[in-house]
Amino acid sequence: MAFEEIYNTYWQKIFRLCMGFTNDHDLAQDMAQETFIIVWKQLPKFRNESNIGTWIYRIATNNCLRQIEKQKRFPSAEMPKNITEEKQTNIEPKIQLLYKFISELKETDRIIISLELENINQAEIASIVGISEANTRVKIHRIKEKLTQKFKENGRK
Amino acid sequence: MDASNIDLNELWAGQNSDKPVLKDLHNKMDGFKKNYRRKIIRTNLLLVLTSVFIVFIWVYFQPELITTKIGIVLVILAMAMFILSTTKSLELFNKIDETDDTQHYLKKLLAIKEKQLYIQTTILNLYFVLLSLGIGLYMYEYTLLMSTVWAVFAYGLTGLWILLNWFFIRPKQMKKQQQKINDIIDKFKNIQSQLNQE
Numbered sequence: 001m002a003f004e005e006i007y008n009t010y011w012q013k014i015f016r017l018c019m020g021f022t023n024d025h026d027l028a029q030d031m032a033q034e035t036f037i038i039v040w041k042q043l044p045k046f047r048n049e050s051n052i053g054t055w056i057y058r059i060a061t062n063n064c065l066r067q068i069e070k071q072k073r074f075p076s077a078e079m080p081k082n083i084t085e086e087k088q089t090n091i092e093p094k095i096q097l098l099y100k101f102i103s104e105l106k107e108t109d110r111i112i113i114s115l116e117l118e119n120i121n122q123a124e125i126a127s128i129v130g131i132s133e134a135n136t137r138v139k140i141h142r143i144k145e146k147l148t149q150k151f152k153e154n155g156r157k
Numbered sequence: 158m159d160a161s162n163i164d165l166n167e168l169w170a171g172q173n174s175d176k177p178v179l180k181d182l183h184n185k186m187d188g189f190k191k192n193y194r195r196k197i198i199r200t201n202l203l204l205v206l207t208s209v210f211i212v213f214i215w216v217y218f219q220p221e222l223i224t225t226k227i228g229i230v231l232v233i234l235a236m237a238m239f240i241l242s243t244t245k246s247l248e249l250f251n252k253i254d255e256t257d258d259t260q261h262y263l264k265k266l267l268a269i270k271e272k273q274l275y276i277q278t279t280i281l282n283l284y285f286v287l288l289s290l291g292i293g294l295y296m297y298e299y300t301l302l303m304s305t306v307w308a309v310f311a312y313g314l315t316g317l318w319i320l321l322n323w324f325f326i327r328p329k330q331m332k333k334q335q336q337k338i339n340d341i342i343d344k345f346k347n348i349q350s351q352l353n354q355e
Binding site for chain 1: 163169170172173174176178179182185186189223255256258259260261262263266283296298304341343345348351352353
């Protein structure tokens with residue numbers, strides 16, 4: 001697969017993953033770009049025996065976690081609200097809420113639910129994150145419950 | 158808002174971002190490469206310049222005693238070691254496999270961080286010891302030319318400076334470095350424990 005093809009196919013997916021992790025549009029865009037730079041560098045080493053999607057998501061996930069090292073910025077939950085929201089006025093409030101809720105989860109939960117919502121099957125998620133399929137299933141179930149709960153609480157306010 | 162019939166997948170897919178043109182990405186990549194090269198040149202330049210300066214002293218002043226020469230070598234060694242270890246420590250990250258699964262990636266990242274911690278502490282100690290020894294030896298030849306009072310004064314002052322470095326500046330710097338790495342190690346360990354929770 002040529003780099004350009006990968007870039008076109010995966011840009012939005014990777015951006016959403018980064019956005020779920022940070023809920024900061026600019027930062028997510030930077031992180032997505034970083035991911036593709038790594039993909040570009042590593043592509044010659046890619047062997048066809050593994051799935052290209054899994055391979056790219058692994059890079060993206062690891063890059064997200066590496067952000068923690070660089071994080072001199074505010075944690076997403078403490079970001080001044082108007083800054084994050086201003087950039088996304090054209091986006092439905094429910095969508096904004098979903099990303100906000102996800103970015104408030106534990107780091108690995110953010111990754112797992114983002115992959116799940118991207119319709120990646122659970123066996124693949126397990127192989128991206130490096131945990132068992134059973135554990136993945138349990139985690140996804142719990143995270144979804146948590147998110148629904150958050151939406152409910154928000155609706156009551 | 159009715160939460161029971163929210164389609165998370167649909168909401169999720171509603172988020173989009175303009176894809177930067179590929180050319181921008183390529184420019185960024187070139188920028189990264191240039192930056193990296195510049196950084197390496199800068200550190201090595203510093204090393205070469207200091208060494209040239211010290212060698213110049215050696216040639217120009219023609220020290221006669223072996224202690225002076227050993228002193229000079231120790232000081233160069235201290236600086237070379239310090240700079241090389243900093244570069245080495247950065248290079249550790251280039252070896253990490255970014256395409257590993259998260260569990261393994263975290264494990265390797267933690268191992269690197271702990272190694273960095275070790276390198277920094279050991280090298281900083283060694284650096285101070287070599288530098289102090291080097292300066293002490295280097296001075297010997299020149300203090301021989303002074304009167305006893307001045308010689309004692311010169312060594313006293315240098316000794317004081319070295320003690321100040323060892324007991325105040327070194328621990329302070331070490332603490333700062335360690336805290337930075339330890340913070341990161343803690344965060345990664347926390348993520349690791351998240352993964353292992355059932």
